[in-house]
Amino acid sequence: MINSELENQVNKLLHSSSCSDIVPNGLQVEGRRQIKKVITGVTACYDLLHEAVCVKADAVVVHHGFFWKKECVRIKGMKQRRLKILLEHDINLFSWHLPLDIHPKFGNNVKLSELLGIDIKGEVVKPLVLWGELRHALSVDSLTQRISKALSREPLYCGARNAPSLIKSIAWCSGSGHVFVDAAAAFGVDAFLSGEVSEQTVHSAREQGLHFFSAGHHATERGGVKALGEWLAREYNLDVRFVDIDNPV
Structure with missing residues (x-):
């Protein structure tokens, strides 16, 4: 599956264009064009991205991604490390926030x-x-x-x-x-x-x-992104695995 097609199909599924959100939904960091293996998780934290590298995933799909409204635009520290691991390994990062909270089937x-x-x-x-x-x-x-x-x-x-x-x-x-x-x-x-x-x-x-x-x-908020990953696996025959990086909060 091509990365732009994955973005378009999920945007259509979740009606992303109708949501006014505080974060960009869809493809946030572009990686390799062809996608076969996907890791899903709640938040695009470093541990989840590192797991994607370890299993040689082509894409990461999350509920909490990057580039939040009023977020500091400087690329340093934690943000630099997260972006660096994605860019060095040519991994796509997709994120759907509000659309994945409110969807009547996958929300x-x-x-x-x-x-x-x-x-x-x-x-x-x-x-x-x-x-x-x-x-x-x-x-x-x-x-x-x-x-x-x-x-x-x-x-x-x-x-x-x-x-x-x-x-x-x-x-x-x-x-x-x-x-x-x-x-x-x-x-x-x-x-x-x-x-x-x-x-x-x-x-x-x-x-x-x-x-x-x-x-x-x-x-x-595990349920939505996990269900979305299962849908991607069924509809497009992708290798999808949900990774739970636990958070007590």
């Missing part, structure tokens, strides 16, 4: 609903925050266990004394979705789940009668 939020057994009912904040219902109401301990099993990490939990004893309705947003905690509380769900947490998130949940779970930015 991180949809993949979270599948992992956690949530039936999607609608949106709290379009298009980033979904809400739905668990097939059976669960206690805090039971839902904590389900999240731990699905994401291979125990979530941070915060709850209010006046929160419902059982959780049926839940809103969620992968990654740094904790900023939507007030919107979730106002919407009226029993619980809210995000990747990250901030100091004020805890107070918001406590004071608004909401169960809150923070399951990790990295852990909640």
Whole structure:
């Protein structure tokens, strides 16, 4: 597969042109023209890029790439080392951020609903925050266990004394979705789940009668890029492998 074709086909699949993002989506660093072997991962950190070199991959596909808005434009230190290893080994870097959060089939939020057994009912904040219902109401301990099993990490939990004893309705947003905690509380769900947490998130949940779970930015955003890689393997007969460079955050 040619690198420009991979970019075009994924852009079409994810409707990238319709997303206003803070990072360029698609081919970020151009490498060799022909692609047969692909490594996918959450973030284009040095360890992931080094793994791509070790297995002689032609491309790396990630959710968190380079060139973020307001990022320093100087190429030195960590940024220089990351770019250098890609350019020295002629490896393509592709990244899809917001399009891979919100896609109705391959998005991180949809993949979270599948992992956690949530039936999607609608949106709290379009298009980033979904809400739905668990097939059976669960206690805090039971839902904590389900999240731990699905994401291979125990979530941070915060709850209010006046929160419902059982959780049926839940809103969620992968990654740094904790900023939507007030919107979730106002919407009226029993619980809210995000990747990250901030100091004020805890107070918001406590004071608004909401169960809150923070399951990790990295852990909640494995699903989208992994599913995209599986699609590339099926559709284009590429050799694709997901590499999980774990991150506790």
